[in-house]
Amino acid sequence: MKKHNFNAGPSILPREVIENAAQAILDFNGSGLSLMEISHRAKDFQPVVDEAVALFKELLNIPEGYSVLFLGGGASMEFCMVPYNFLEKKAAYLNTGTWAKKAMKEAKGFGETIEVASSEKDGYTYIPKNYEVPADADYFHITTNNTIYGTELHADPDVNVPLVGDMSSDIFSRPVDVSKYICIYGGAQKNLAPAGVTFVIVKNDALGKVSRYIPTMLNYQTHVDKGSMFNTPPVVPIYVALQTLRWVKAQGGVEEMQRRAQARAKLLYDEIDRNKLFRGTVTNVEDRSLMNICFVMADEYKDLEADFLKFATERGMVGIKGHRSVGGFRASCYNALPIESVQALVDCMQEFEKLH
Numbered sequence: 032m033k034k035h036n037f038n039a040g041p042s043i044l045p046r047e048v049i050e051n052a053a054q055a056i057l058d059f060n061g062s063g064l065s066l067m068e069i070s071h072r073a074k075d076f077q078p079v080v081d082e083a084v085a086l087f088k089e090l091l092n093i094p095e096g097y098s099v100l101f102l103g104g105g106a107s108m109e110f111c112m113v114p115y116n117f118l119e120k121k122a123a124y125l126n127t128g129t130w131a132k133k134a135m136k137e138a139k140g141f142g143e144t145i146e147v148a149s150s151e152k153d154g155y156t157y158i159p160k161n162y163e164v165p166a167d168a169d170y171f172h173i174t175t176n177n178t179i180y181g182t183e184l185h186a187d188p189d190v191n192v193p194l195v196g197d198m199s200s201d202i203f204s205r206p207v208d209v210s211k212y213i214c215i216y217g218g219a220q221k222n223l224a225p226a227g228v229t230f231v232i233v234k235n236d237a238l239g240k241v242s243r244y245i246p247t248m249l250n251y252q253t254h255v256d257k258g259s260m261f262n263t264p265p266v267v268p269i270y271v272a273l274q275t276l277r278w279v280k281a282q283g284g285v286e287e288m289q290r291r292a293q294a295r296a297k298l299l300y301d302e303i304d305r306n307k308l309f310r311g312t313v314t315n316v317e318d319r320s321l322m323n324i325c326f327v328m329a330d331e332y333k334d335l336e337a338d339f340l341k342f343a344t345e346r347g348m349v350g351i352k353g354h355r356s357v358g359g360f361r362a363s364c365y366n367a368l369p370i371e372s373v374q375a376l377v378d379c380m381q382e383f384e385k386l387h
């Protein structure tokens with residue numbers, strides 16, 4: 032049976048990316064060695080990093096003066112590296128979900144941390160709109176897509192201080208105005224690569240401004256100076272990231288990814304809104320995520336939740352169970368998900384409705 036992969040992460044990659052990676056794992060560039068066996072200092076590997084960096088810059092239209100890094104540690108490590116490197120006096124955070132809150136918790140260890148707004152008491156069902164960012168903040172941290180709650184900032188906010196963005200779950204799904212940011216980071220395991228590599232886009236002249244000592248490995252400058260090769264980088268995930276970046280470019284770039292994301296999301300949200308059995312969990316329709324589509328059974332059909340999960344699983348849907356802190360369902364629709372998979376889920380919802 033055909034499987035439709037709605038996992039939130041690690042998640043779906045384009046088939047040709049997986050095939051290219053499989054080939055390189057068997058024999059990297061005709062070297063007779065596996066990609067898993069080569070040195071990151073092998074002469075054939077440097078071009079992989081160089082091309083991945085160049086494609087990041089091209090696809091996201093990154094201005095001059097920024098570096099692209101491939102690190103370990105996941106987005107969770109960036110929660111601490113960001114304040115380590117940028118928080119001198121004060122940082123501002125928008126609390127839009129579990130990940131945003133975890134990022135804010137780390138900042139508190141480094142200096143004054145202001146929560147400018149929060150939707151926590153309403154179960155993170157919307158993105159707060161009316162807030163003021165202190166003009167003397169070193170940066171304003173946002174989580175552009177809230178993977179667990181299914182809300183998303185669809186544009187880069189206009190504020191009077193530089194932005195820092197956790198884009199773990201929506202990178203390469205829309206154009207970004209990188210010039211508003213001093214740092215953009217994320218775990219790669221949703222739209223880019225298997226788990227194990229963290230991408231960081233950092234503005235070079237924003238570094239070196241804090242007075243504290245920063246341990247070598249946690250200092251972005253170390254990795255900028257060494258081109259992500261200060262220590263052994265995650266070679267296999269970086270190679271896969273390059274294949275995905277080539278795929279994004281060949282498909283038409285981030286504008287095309289955005290068009291596809293909008294089409295997939297419209298198809299599924301329209302069904303959630305139409306079907307009497309279901310309702311969306313995000314209260315502000317304009318905050319609905321294009322990447323993680325969260326819904327639950329309508330109140331009068333609550334007891335059908337387990338039945339629908341079984342029904343959908345038997346028809347090839349994978350990974351639609353909602354995050355344990357929200358419940359219900361979450362269909363993650365990352366870049367590589369074909370619209371046919373969303374159509375299969377919609378068909379499933381319609382069939383299930385007919386039975387009830």
Ligand code: PLP
Pocket residue numbers: 040104105106107108130174176177178179197198199200217218219
């Ligand atoms: N930030 C967001 C928005 C996420 O979705 C996740 C994981 O799903 C994280 C951070 C944590 O990422 P990692 O597991 O790479 O530390």
